Amino acid sequence: MTRQAERAFDADQRSHALHWLALAAGAVAVAGLFAILIALARVPAVGQLFPGAEFYRVALTLHVTLSQGVWFMAFAACLWALAAPRRPSMIDQACLITAAAGAAGIALSVGVGTPQPLMSNYLPVLDSEFFIGAFLLFGLALAVRAGRSSLPLTLRLPADLAATRVLGLRLAAMGFVACLGLALATHLAIADAVRGLAYFEALFWGPGHLWQFVLVLLMMVCWMALAPPVQRVTAPATYTGLLLLAAAPIAAGILLASTHDPFAADHVVGFTRLMQWTSWPAPAILFALLLSASPRPRPGFRLSGALFALGLVFGAAIDGQTTLVTAHYHGTIGAVTLAFMATAFQLLPRLGTTSVDTRVAGIQLSCYGWGILLMMCGLAGAGLMGAPRKTPGDLGLSWSIETISRMLLGIGGLLATIGILMFAYLVLTRLWPLAAGRGIHNNEAAR
Numbered sequence: 001m002t003r004q005a006e007r008a009f010d011a012d013q014r015s016h017a018l019h020w021l022a023l024a025a026g027a028v029a030v031a032g033l034f035a036i037l038i039a040l041a042r043v044p045a046v047g048q049l050f051p052g053a054e055f056y057r058v059a060l061t062l063h064v065t066l067s068q069g070v071w072f073m074a075f076a077a078c079l080w081a082l083a084a085p086r087r088p089s090m091i092d093q094a095c096l097i098t099a100a101a102g103a104a105g106i107a108l109s110v111g112v113g114t115p116q117p118l119m120s121n122y123l124p125v126l127d128s129e130f131f132i133g134a135f136l137l138f139g140l141a142l143a144v145r146a147g148r149s150s151l152p153l154t155l156r157l158p159a160d161l162a163a164t165r166v167l168g169l170r171l172a173a174m175g176f177v178a179c180l181g182l183a184l185a186t187h188l189a190i191a192d193a194v195r196g197l198a199y200f201e202a203l204f205w206g207p208g209h210l211w212q213f214v215l216v217l218l219m220m221v222c223w224m225a226l227a228p229p230v231q232r233v234t235a236p237a238t239y240t241g242l243l244l245l246a247a248a249p250i251a252a253g254i255l256l257a258s259t260h261d262p263f264a265a266d267h268v269v270g271f272t273r274l275m276q277w278t279s280w281p282a283p284a285i286l287f288a289l290l291l292s293a294s295p296r297p298r299p300g301f302r303l304s305g306a307l308f309a310l311g312l313v314f315g316a317a318i319d320g321q322t323t324l325v326t327a328h329y330h331g332t333i334g335a336v337t338l339a340f341m342a343t344a345f346q347l348l349p350r351l352g353t354t355s356v357d358t359r360v361a362g363i364q365l366s367c368y369g370w371g372i373l374l375m376m377c378g379l380a381g382a383g384l385m386g387a388p389r390k391t392p393g394d395l396g397l398s399w400s401i402e403t404i405s406r407m408l409l410g411i412g413g414l415l416a417t418i419g420i421l422m423f424a425y426l427v428l429t430r431l432w433p434l435a436a437g438r439g440i441h442n443n444e445a446a447r
Contacts, residue, residue, distance in 0.1 A: 012087050012088055013084065013087065013088065014082075015088075015434070016081045016092060016093070017082045017347075018351040018353075018434055020074055020078035020081055021075065021078040021351065021431060022431045023074045023096070024070070024077075024078060024340075025344070025423070026424070027066045027103055027107075028067060028071040028420055029421060029424030029428070030066055031420070032417050032421045034059045034062050035063050035067070035413060035416070035420065036417050037055075038056065060117070060119075061117045061118075061124040062109075062110055062126075065123060065135070066103070068333065070106065070138065071340075072218075072336065072337075073176070075340050076172065076173075077095075077096075077145050077146075079343075080149035080169055080173055082350070083165075084149065091144065092145070092148065094141075095142070095144050096141070098138075098140065098141035099137075099138050099141035099145070101137060102134045102135065102138030103138055104134075105130065105134025105135075105137065106138065108134075109128055109131035109134060110126070112131075113128060115128035118196060118200055120197060120201045120203075121205065121208060122205075122209075123200075125200055127196070139180065142176070146176040146180075147173075147177050150174045158236055158240055160236055161224065161236055161239065164224070164240050167243060168217055168220060168221040171217055172217040174247075175247060175250045176211070176214050178254055179207040182210060182253070182254060183204070183206075186207065186262050187203060189262055190203065190262055190263070193263075202262045205267075206253065206267070206271055209253060209271040209272075209274060210249075210253045212279060213247070213250050213253070213278075213279065216282070217246050218336065218340075219283065219304070219335060219340075220246060220283055221243075222339040222340060222342070223301060223304070223305070223339060224239065224286075224290065225343055225346060226301040226304075226346070227293075227297035230293055234293050239286070242285055242289075246283065249274055252274060253271065256270045256271065256274065276315075280312050283308060287305040298342060298346065299345075299361055299362040299365050300338050300342030300361075300365040301339075303338060303366070303370075304342070304369070305335070307338060307369060308332055311327075311329065311332040311333075311334070311335065311376070312328075314376060315328035315331075315332075317380075317384075322382075322383035323380070323382045324379070326379045327377075327380040330379065334368075334376075337368070337372075338365060338369050341365060341368065342365055344423075344427055345361045345426075348427070352434055353430040353431060353433075354430055356426050356430075360426070364419055364422040364426060367418055368423065369419070371413065371415030372412065372416050374408055374409070374411060375409050375412035375413050375416060377412070379405070381408065
């Protein structure tokens with residue numbers, strides 16, 4: 001490849017990736033607006049101003065779908081685009097446009113008809129043809145994007161850490177394709193048996209668990225970028241082995257789903273045990289290695305690891321469907337989000353825009369991370385008192401441990417939301433001139 005062709009390739013790749021990042025940041029911004037409503041709905045006295053629990057559930061549904069389904073996978077697509085060995089094709093551009101249309105449809109679905117929320121595990125949905133259509137459109141676009149990022153398959157072990165990170169991204173893409181394949185197989189198995197909440201609960205149970213392993217893989221790749229180790233301390237083969245260990249449960253989950261009926265107790269318990277025992281060893285070991293082998297970890301790395309660890313601790317204390325479950329997944333999901341945010345700041349100069357000041361980035365990451373930490377403590381305190389999940393709860397002013405916990409949750413939620421909106425502002429204001437075709441601002445990226 002000539003120098004001129006290489007520059008053209010890099011420019012096309014950067015442009016494609018920055019549009020995916022813009023979509024991801026836009027989704028997390030809109031999710032943040034819904035998060036404000038959710039947090040206020042849980043604050044004593046203030047929550048009584050909102051129109052009942054149904055409002056809370058609709059806002060929660062859209063917040064979760066945008067802040068997890070769209071944000072996570074659009075950012076994954078950004079990473080896949082940057083790691084692609086080929087120039088973005090018309091198919092890749094079509095995936096981006098289709099995903100953006102699907103994400104917009106998800107956000108706007110709240111205003112179409114009177115959708116009823118179905119609070120299924122992993123991804124709640126609105127019982128609305130408009131929402132489901134937009135959701136499927138986004139999923140189809142990401143399926144094609146992930147399928148293309150899974151290739152080419154190779155048995156060659158990575159020679160350095162950069163190649164190891166690419167392997168991790170490829171394993172995550174393959175895992176996401178496996179999730180969607182399992183969702184399709186589950187749909188074919190249950191479509192004629194159940195409807196409504198029971199359908200989505202069964203549909204998302206297996207694929208939702210596998211999706212968590214995909215997110216863990218992506219988080220591990222981001223950790224390796226945020227805390228690049230000194231190569232002489234630990235060989236790249238060690239990190240390769242940890243990525244393969246993190247991906248192995250996906251294959252185990254496919255085997256479990258193929259041998260059990262979706263409604264069987266062994267199917268439900270099997271995926272729970274798979275998550276319980278296999279989701280944490282690989283990232284825990286990787287975090288410890290990077291903590292000791294990296295001379296200067298970037299902002300967000302340590303806090304992401306702390307959220308993940310605390311999420312595991314709260315997960316071990318779960319006993320029933322209380323807000324302890326919510327505290328657990330806010331920790332693990334918050335750890336992924338924080339790693340993605342910190343990595344996004346690191347990517348901005350590579351995408352051709354100005355970088356975020358280290359101090360400002362640290363404030364934003366701390367605001368989000370400590371906000372999530374307060375939320376987790378509030379949710380855990382309420383859960384230990386028996387507060388049920390997915391409900392706004394009694395919002396009176398009686399000073400009980402549960403009420404204080406809910407106040408802590410509200411404060412933490414608002415703090416985390418400020419962090420989310422800060423992130424969206426910092427990223428979108430830098431990406432918008434480039435996304436609008438106004439040129440490259442960073443001279444280093446343009447060389």
